[in-house]
Amino acid sequence: MSGKRGSSKKHGDMELRRGPWTLAEDTLLVHYIAFHGEGRWNLLARCSGLKRTGKSCRLRWLNYLKPDIKRGNFSPEEQHLIFELQSKWGNRWSRIAQYLPGRTDNEIKNYWRTQMQKQARQLKIDANSTVFRDAVRCCWTPRLLEQTSFPQPTQTPHADTAATAIDHPPRDLVQELFRPSTHCRFESRSSYELSGAEVRNPSTSSAQVSDLPESSWKRVDELSGIEFSPFHSGSSVDNAHNLGDCRLPPMTASADSYAASGCTTTYNNCMNSVGDSLWSMDELYGTLKTWMG
DNA sequence: AAACAGAGCAACCGCATGATG
């Protein structure tokens, strides 16, 4: 990147400030917007007396000063929604942010990078890999669901209506998004290879999801304006929703049998690494046992 | 207590897109 933060640079005849905003600048910006409203950021930058670019003013307002911005940790609902929507859409942070009222794309982006990629690092798995997504879906999702209660939305968002504000994502959307996790199955043999490279079993990969009536998924589309059909195929992003059938080695099998099958690394890494972070070991074991009956 | 490392996050940049003349 050219230029360090905190320095200033010429813009026409004016010396532009950069770097962290001061309280005085914040106050000035807030008051200006209170009187003149948002938008026309370059004009705002010139007329407000702020020695900042319009871009900088906009960013500061949207990411920090705007009154409805929510602060603090992400709730389980929010965490799960971020995961699901990122799986679906990739790094479309502004789009994802539309479904998390009060959260900014920047905040979500930072959250994803720090939290998710930290988990992936600990598991020694690529955060973008199917292995990691499956691990999160099967180990983390149920825990989030336990902690989750979704009040009815006050308004339904639409993918093409960026300015629509909601208090919560649509209940049906969330239920459908979360549904695949309830279909997780543990089989006696892992379909994963070492080092994060995965081999999926195409014969069973969507069996559980396919049990769902397609109409229910279409209903979600109508409500949310976004496509969550698990029946679509094609891009990897779309395929991320075909993961209703999660495969991990059974907990009761011996280590030797895993070693023989050559698929212990991912699983062991998972079990050895997750205890101090996203998942607690006790809860994870409990969840796994529940699933296994 | 000091030094160091890593995480978190605010802010910057380049690029894409849309609006306007």
Added chain:
DNA sequence: GCATCATGCGGTTGCTCTGTT
């Protein structure tokens, strides 16, 4: 159709804080 400007988005940087040694 083209040029210019404004706005928005996603990737990246680097400062600050916190935990560890």
